[in-house]
Amino acid sequence: MTNPSAPGRNYLNVDYRFRSWLWTTDHKRIAILYMISVTLFFLVGGAAAVLFRLELMTPRGDLVIAETFNKLFTLHGVVMVFFFLIPAIPTVLGNFLLPMMLGARDLAFPRLNLASWYIFMTGGLLAIGSIIAGGVDTGWTFYTPYSSTYSNTNVMLAALGAFVAGFSSILTGLNFIVTTHTMRAPGMTWFRLPIFVWSHYATSIIMVLGTPVIAITLLLVALERGLGFGIFDPKLGGDPILFQHLFWFYSHPAVYIMVLPAMGVVTEIVPCFARNRLFGYTFVAFASLAIAVISFFVWGHHLFVSGQSIYAGMIFSVLSMLVAVPSAVKVFNWTATLYRGSVSLDTPMLYALGFIGLFTLGGLTGLFLATLAIDVHVHDTYFIIAHFHYIMVGGTVMGYLGGIHFWWPKITGRIYPEWWGRLSAGIIFIGFNLTFFPQFVLGYLGMPRRVHEYVDEFQVLNVMSSAGASILGVGYLIPLAYLIWSLRYGPVAGPNPWRATGLEWQTQSPPTTFNFETTPVVTEPPYHYDPGDFQMERIEQSPGAVQGTAR
Amino acid sequence: MTTEAHVAHHFDDAEQQYAAANLGMWLFLATEVLFFGGLFAGYAQYRYWYPTEFAAGSRRLDPTLGAINTAVLLTSSLTMALAVRAAQTNDRRGTVRLLALTIVLGSVFLGVKAYEYYHKYDENLIPGRSFSLSTGHGDSGDLTTLDSSRGVAEAREIDEGPVQIFLSFYFAMTGLHAAHMVIGIGLLGALLAAARRGAFSSDYFTPVEMTGLYWHFVDIVWVFLFPLLYLIR
Amino acid sequence: MYMEEGFRLFPEQASSVAPRVDALYTFLLCVSGFFTVAIFVAIVYMAIKYRHGRPKDRPHPEPEQLWMLEIAWIVMPLALTMVMFFWGAVLYFEIRTPPEDAIELQVVGKQWMWKIYHPQGRSEINELHVPVGRPVRLRMISEDVIHSFYVPAFRVKMDVLPGRYTTMWFEATKPGEYHLFCAEYCGTEHANMSGSVYAMTPAEYAEWLQGAPAETETAQTAGSKLFTQFRCHTCHHDDSELRSPPLAGIFDKSIPLADGRMVRADDSYLRESIVNPMAKVTAGFQPVMPAYQGQLTEEQLLLIIEYIKSLPPRGARGDAS
Amino acid sequence: MHHVVEKKTYYIVSAWLMLLLVLTVAAAQRDLGAANVPIALAIAIAKAILIVLFFMHVRYGSPLVRLFAAGGFFWLLIMLGFILADVQARFSGW
Ligand code: HEA
Ligand code: HEA
Ligand code: CUA
Ligand SMILES: [Cu+2]
Secondary structure (H helix, E strand, O other), rough: OOOOOOOOOOOOOOOHHHHHHHHHOOHHHHHHHHHHHHHHHHHHHHHOOOOOOOOOOOOOOOOOOOOHHHHHHHHHHHHHHHHOOOOOOHHHHHHHHHHHHHOOOOOOOOOHHHHHHHHHHHHHHHHHHHHOOOOOOOOOOOOOHHHHHOOOHHHHHHHHHHHOOOHHHHHHHHHHHHHHHOOOOOOOOOOOOOHHHHHHHHHHHHHHHHHHHHHHHHHHHHHHHOOOOOOOOOOHHOHHHHHHHHHHHHHHHHHHHHHHHHHHHHHHEEEEEEOOOOOOOOOOOOHHHHHHHHHHOOOOHHHOOOOOOOOHHHHHHHHHHHHHHHHHHHHHHHHHOOOOOOOOOOHHHHHHHHHHHHHHHHHHHHHHHHHHHHHHHHHHHHHHHHHHHHHHHHHHHHHHHHHHHHHHHHOOEOOOOOOHHHHHHHHHHHHHHHHHHHHHHHHOOOOOOOOOOOOOOHHHHHHHHHHHHHHHHHHHHHHHHHHHHHHHHEEEEOOOOOOOHHHHOOOOOOOOOOHHHHHOOOOOOOOOOOOOOOOOOOOHHOOOOOOOOOO | OOHHHHHHOOOOOOOHHHHHHHHHHHHHHHHHHHHHHHHHHHHHHHHHOOOHHHHHHHOOOHHHHHHHHHHHHHHHHHHHHHHHHHHOOOOOOHHHHHHHHHHHHHHHHHHHHHHHHHHHOOOOOOOOOOOOOOOOOOOOOOOHHHHHOOOOOOOOOOOHHHHHHHHHHHHHHHHHHHHHHHHHHHHHHHHHHHHHOOEEEOOOHHHHHHHEEEEEEEEHHHHHHHHHHHHOO | OOOHHOOOOOOOEEOOHHHHHHHHHHHHHHHHHHHHHHHHHHHHHHHHOEEEOOOOOOOOOOOOHHHHHHHHHHHHHHHHHHHHHHHHHHHHHHHHOOOOOOOOOOOOEEEEEEEEEEEOOOEEEEEEEEEEOOOEEEEEEEEEOEEEEHHHHHOOOEEEEEOOOOOEEEEEEEEEEEEEOOOOOOOOOHOOOOEEEEEOOOOHHHHHHHHOOOOOOHHHHHHHHHHHHHOOHHHOOOOOOOOOOOOOOOOEEEEEOOOOOEEEEOHHHHHHHHHHOOOOOOOOOOOOOOOOOOOOHHHHHHHHHHHHOOOOOOOOOOOOO | OOOOOOOHHHHHHHHHHHHHHHHHHHHHHOOOOOHHHHHHHHHHHHHHHHHHHOOOHHHHHHHHHHHHHHHHHHHHHHHHHHHHHHHHHHHHHH
């Protein structure tokens, strides 16, 4: 191994051997490992979506039989949730940036961090194994007694996969929390932390305190299938609703694991491209924590028609309303950040603004669901599907892509092609809305979810949705292509192409193994952008970009 | 042995490293609380629904063995705490001995547990298809009431379903606890080896202390399991 | 057949709650529309007005935090959500509490069909005939996994659970044929666990009931036969008061339990008292009743319970203390 | 942070733990009606608190450690509280 701090060295070119990647403890290299893994999982989940969206073009089940269809949406849900969206931002961008934003040399437990990746991959392989062995057909929610007794598919493998991946999530969260507490650079007080760090801190709380509950729940399902335990079996007097309580105790907070990090990304991007300070920093910071904490009090809103008592339903409804308020605060503050700024619409900014708009729509439709009387009608219909894809795909995936573009120069040292970036952001926005907006209408019309055949009158909207999905799929493939292309042919970026604040931009791109030559000292609050500073150079024309830092 | 030798490259000093390890361990334990917590929640619900059956199931366990095991485990916690103290005070021989003692006590606990499990197996009390309350040659005086051979009019037949749920909880909770014990003993074994090499001193005893935290936590879980499983009337 | 209804954006309103749910829905649409448009417009407007490369002498923005503004946009959404909550909760309470005078039908869900029993004895599969203008209450249970009974045109839905009764009610307002779906995923043929609800004028409904095959017996008669067949009557007869509680008129009464708790003798309680009598032993009696778990199907249980409920009350019992 | 606890303290705590063990077994022999469960739980909680404070050094730890130690249990209470509230409500036929 060559000296990591020799000039011209960075974390990427310090060692090329394959082994040096598999045994790395460098948080940045681990982030790259994760990036490759979750992208593959995304393609697997997306391919399943393509297949079942094709099936849904016609009201009859003519492309795949019922069993296959059920396995497809289960695969899609499980892979997208547990192996793509939950890890996506924390383990890729979080891993890469959190230590740098704090001014630290690494996460507190680098070896644990690598272990998390291995655990994650083990879980992923188990899940993929369950597909190869014939698939699973329970839906990502694994409701008992269907999953525990009736389904004759590979529920055990899939549940164990999610169980194992859960531990990776727990360890990542633990690592982040400890790092944030103990590894901040001198002068980096809590209120000088970028919101990205606050969001990841809040996310980590959920990971650490929520994930173990799903772990034990899935373990019990596995025990019930494998050894004949009887905790959820109604034949023995077991309560089917208990499983739902335990499942959603984690899985509701988990939806905020999926959205909080994206909110963090957006909060970094918006001030930078508005050249303006973040509006209401303290409110945005505390809103993250508030969301994380309140999220643990609302899980029962998934059980409004499941036989949960009416009174529990009412309590959960009112608490669900409360969780919307901090989200609203964030949306308003982001919007206000544009005020009197100097806005440029580069690709990351397009994604960030897309996030704000689509998250707003998705979140507001969440309020429909939290409103008891409406949920009775739309529960388990396509309205739900539309709601959460607006947040998870329109919101989080947009946020993730925005973040990838924003920090791509830092991660790789190269600039992606801006024109292609804007084009694909536009395609994704249009394709997305075409896919999922009709589903709101379908849902209110009463089309149940998880069906491969449906009544004829729903066909028109379904065709629109499938058409949108194909546009969306193309939209996702374009960045995949040009980002890989830019690794070799993209212009060299230089340390701070966006002229952004934040410690991660104060070091070379790509950074060295230990991030900073000397531990930085922080003297200012974050986001000290100046809108008067309108001569920001366009990066494409930037002549003075430092040569030779990239590979 | 200097302090700095143990500081990993990314930490500034030993203090920071210790704080990180300590916080990390506590967070891990918080995770563990909720891991077991899922079981406790289910347990609470069913115990509330099926008090009679839970009592009947509990009577099939042996409270004496449970109490002995509790005492063993509480003692092992003491030896563990003393082992940490020995490490803190540079008492190398003490550390080694106390760690060894803790391992022994932990193993005794597991031995008793294994014996109990075997007994349950013998009595057909393992949840599953072969589960049955009436077959087997149990020791409980209540068995008379479970005798299903009498006529319908007299039979006081207890519903086996919820009893099976109770035993499912028994095995899931104690099984998970035992798994934690096994891991704990493994960790202690590694510590023991390191302690014999003289790895720990008043400058550096973090691994001993962290393993201690884990061990005490496992003890706490048992402190709740014992009355909830063995002592229902 | 459905095609003639053609393409539409809003579902049919065919029950008494449907217009009220739609009104609430419209309110939420307006709130959402307002905020979505406001935010889109704000973003687009500012992105243009303050666009980069349009140098203006812009003073530094206001101090970082404007407390009044922040508080305003905390309080305003909070107030709006509370309106949503109360409105929704009141309506939900109604949707979940059936009126007293409802006709009661029994529904059994199993993979992958619906079976429905009318009190007069007629039963049907994957079809439900109801009169308009009368509240109808469904008492539902599943033989296997969780299902969910869903009639979009009525805006009602309720999960159907194994091992426990759930109820649902509606009052159809418009004669016609409507979709019936299973909304909770229940396995391979979940998509086809569907059928139709026929809302009929009361006259038609009466006629339809008459159309039952000749030998059909009412639920109560069938239940009473089972009651004898399973030898329940050996213990529970008119003057059994000493050994076992008489069952006449216990429905919906508060029952004191041996361990001091009180329960309401609803359908779920009655069912549990039969399949697992030990769970809730009635105060003052020995727990000698055998458990019928696994011996009676849900259908048989439904019928027996119908029979028990039909027994006329016999004076002061059950609502002691 | 590196507080060394007196051996005596450990022995005393240990003696208390054993005493509580005897107490809980004794209490279980008697039929205390509805009080049985609360008493058993109270004793278990007392034991747990002793262990956490002394054996696990929380009494000597930083406020942050105390917060983390309490956090897990608090979250457990959230879960238990809501699930049992629903169970109770369903039991009463609400
Ligand atoms: C990232 C994921 C994510 C996020 C962030 C959310 C956020 C929210 N969700 Fe969603 N939800 C899911 C993912 C997500 N959800 C998934 C996956 C499911 C289905 C699971 C399954 O069954 O498979 C689901 C299901 C679901 C249900 C259950 C429906 C059912 O099955 O019957 C409910 C019910 O209350 C609900 C509510 C909410 C609410 C109130 C929010 C709130 O947090 C939203 C808050 C945001 C806003 C409100 C927008 C911003 C605010 C403004 C622009 C200001 C104006 C605001 C006001 C007037 C208040 N969601
Ligand atoms: C968290 C993330 C996430 C993401 C990113 C997505 C992405 C998408 N989802 Fe998914 N979805 C869920 C989470 C997610 N979903 C969950 C949790 C469920 C519930 C599951 C359940 O009920 O259990 C669900 C359910 C669900 C349904 C309902 C299924 C049903 O109930 O019957 C539908 C229907 O349209 C759908 C569509 C889509 C589409 C079109 C995309 C698109 O955004 C996907 C776009 C991506 C691509 C198109 C991939 C690009 C790659 C290629 C094109 C290569 C293809 C290669 C080959 C074909 C060889 N999803
Ligand atoms: Cu029955 Cu879906
Ligand atoms: Cu939720």
